[in-house]
Amino acid sequence: MSAYRAILAKDLRTELRTLESVPAMALFAATTFVLFRFGLDRTELDGGQAAGVLLATVLFAAILAVNRVFVAEREQGGFDVIRLAPVDGSALFAAKLTVLVVYLVALELIAVPLFAFLFDAGTGLLALAPVLLLANLGLATVGALVSSIAVHSRARDLIAPLLLLPLLVPVMIAAAGAAEPLLAAAGPSYDGFAKWLAVLALYDVVFCLVGYAVYDFLLED
Amino acid sequence: MSFRAPRTLAALTVGTLVAGFALTFFFAPNDADQGFVQKVFYLHVPLAICALIGFMVAAVQAVLHLRSGDPKWDVRSYVSIHISVIFGIAVLVTGSIWARASWGKWFVWDEPTLVSFLIVFLLYCTYYPLRYAIEDRERQARYASVFAITAGAFVPLNFIAVRLAETLVHPRVFATADGGLTAKMTFTFLVCLGGMALLWETLVRFELATKSSRARIGRLRRALEGDEAIGSGSRIAPAPREAGS
Amino acid sequence: MPALPLDEAGKYVAGAYLVFLALLLVYVAIMSARLARLDRELAELGELAGNVVERERSTREEAFRG
Numbered sequence: 065m066s067a068y069r070a071i072l073a074k075d076l077r078t079e080l081r082t083l084e085s086v087p088a089m090a091l092f093a094a095t096t097f098v099l100f101r102f103g104l105d106r107t108e109l110d111g112g113q114a115a116g117v118l119l120a121t122v123l124f125a126a127i128l129a130v131n132r133v134f135v136a137e138r139e140q141g142g143f144d145v146i147r148l149a150p151v152d153g154s155a156l157f158a159a160k161l162t163v164l165v166v167y168l169v170a171l172e173l174i175a176v177p178l179f180a181f182l183f184d185a186g187t188g189l190l191a192l193a194p195v196l197l198l199a200n201l202g203l204a205t206v207g208a209l210v211s212s213i214a215v216h217s218r219a220r221d222l223i224a225p226l227l228l229l230p231l232l233v234p235v236m237i238a239a240a241g242a243a244e245p246l247l248a249a250a251g252p253s254y255d256g257f258a259k260w261l262a263v264l265a266l267y268d269v270v271f272c273l274v275g276y277a278v279y280d281f282l283l284e285d
Numbered sequence: 286m287s288f289r290a291p292r293t294l295a296a297l298t299v300g301t302l303v304a305g306f307a308l309t310f311f312f313a314p315n316d317a318d319q320g321f322v323q324k325v326f327y328l329h330v331p332l333a334i335c336a337l338i339g340f341m342v343a344a345v346q347a348v349l350h351l352r353s354g355d356p357k358w359d360v361r362s363y364v365s366i367h368i369s370v371i372f373g374i375a376v377l378v379t380g381s382i383w384a385r386a387s388w389g390k391w392f393v394w395d396e397p398t399l400v401s402f403l404i405v406f407l408l409y410c411t412y413y414p415l416r417y418a419i420e421d422r423e424r425q426a427r428y429a430s431v432f433a434i435t436a437g438a439f440v441p442l443n444f445i446a447v448r449l450a451e452t453l454v455h456p457r458v459f460a461t462a463d464g465g466l467t468a469k470m471t472f473t474f475l476v477c478l479g480g481m482a483l484l485w486e487t488l489v490r491f492e493l494a495t496k497s498s499r500a501r502i503g504r505l506r507r508a509l510e511g512d513e514a515i516g517s518g519s520r521i522a523p524a525p526r527e528a529g530s
Numbered sequence: 531m532p533a534l535p536l537d538e539a540g541k542y543v544a545g546a547y548l549v550f551l552a553l554l555l556v557y558v559a560i561m562s563a564r565l566a567r568l569d570r571e572l573a574e575l576g577e578l579a580g581n582v583v584e585r586e587r588s589t590r591e592e593a594f595r596g
Contacts, residue, residue, distance in 0.1 A: 206435075209431075209435060213415070213428050213431060213432065216419060216424060216428070217415065217418035217419045217428075218418045218419070218420065219414075219418050222414075222418075223411075223414065223415060223418050226411045226414060226415075227408075227411050227415065227432070230404055230405075230407045230408035230411065231408060231435070231436075231439055233404045233443060233446070234439075234442050234443050234445075234446035234447075237446040237447060237449075237450045238446055238449075241449070241450055259449065260449075263445065263446055263449060266442065266445075267442055267446075270438050270442055271435070271438070274434060274435055274438050277434075278351070278431045278434055278435070281351050281427050281430070281431055282427070282428065282431055284424075284427065306547070320539055321537075321539040321540060321543060322539045322542060322543060324543045325542070325543055325546045328546055328547060328550055329546070332550075371553070371557065374553065375549065375550055375553050378546075378549050378553075379546045379549060379550065382542055382545050382546045382549065383542075383546065385542065386538075386539060386542035386543070488557070491561060495561065495564055495565065495568070498568055499564075499568060502568060502571050502572060502575065505575050506571070506575055506578075509575060509578045509579055509582055510578065
């Protein structure tokens, strides 16, 4: 437990000090919104298109964070420290997972209001919170797993998104499925809300378990 | 461990497949809805089922590899994925032809099994660049196993998600795949499924046999030339090692 | 009784089965190319082994003579 807290505290402190990841993600999200405005040739978004633009942007911004989350460990020998210390590898996995969730929540606190502001998509956004939280957990779990794999490979920045995106398709399906009726022009509807939340929860549980089970094998020298 | 080329298995495979195709065209009745086009079903669906089961088998072999550390399980896992990906190409192409004949478009997003198969296929395609990007052999094997397990857990989840996303407005294109199969059709289907499963296993055995031979040649070369031997080994395909070498 | 109306539908069905056959044949072709390469390497190694045996025999002969 204390290893988890120590790693988590170190990473969050570093982020607060250097402000490396979250501002970049937020800026990326803002620019992506502008790109979508022109790409779709729409100034207002609702329903399925709103859900798609918002979630795709969050997903791609998440890739930025996933690429960076293990770089410090790789460069400063953090993996060796974990290996030598009598610490369960899954503490590292849990800590990095939490870090990614925190980054994503911070990103969404900026990006979602910005999205509402740019595209006049204000209704039903608060109800998005549980959807986004569960989606963040899924993004973070798979992101931490993939990042651990990618950080030991050669084309690190290439491998991580390559592996990540197909794995995240169910998250996209479920989150967009829940978000589309919420962002409908006529007002939020909770059609199928519970169903999609259940799918997201299932996804999170399965990949948390997979990550927990395999993580020690990733740490081996 | 030596993998002898499976001659009886190959013969059995050919026999079953030929029987299956004969049944398809001479025994199974035409579908009420789709007519003659439905015959593709006896080719496409067995390929898909075998590919998906192949991916699950690879995941199990990956678990065995991580637990035992025996590289032979990594070889088997790699070959399972490799053959299943090849089957996957066949699935997507035959599915596309079926969609075109049935629905006029080369790909239909309304058919959940085809869509979820596309996603799974894209995921497993990343297996190769992943292996290629990790140079240390042992680490490569271990990480590939982790990937195979993660991807194996992903397949059913993905299937559920895509299935739920199917809108109720569009009818299933490949409706026969669900139900409404007569007894004759079911029998034909099962024979074709058996044939494809045998084909999968035969191809896996052939791959393993080739790898084993190449590994032995590599060892022979090293024994004769010393350590400066330059073999023609693949960088990503793991080579089976003989026990006690 | 064969169900074989070679109209539009027939072409697509034939196409699908031909694709399957083509993929299988491509696979067989790739495998046979690989096997041919392995054969070549074995021949090379056979020669190498022959040389090694020659060398060892001549060294042994010298040892006996000397």
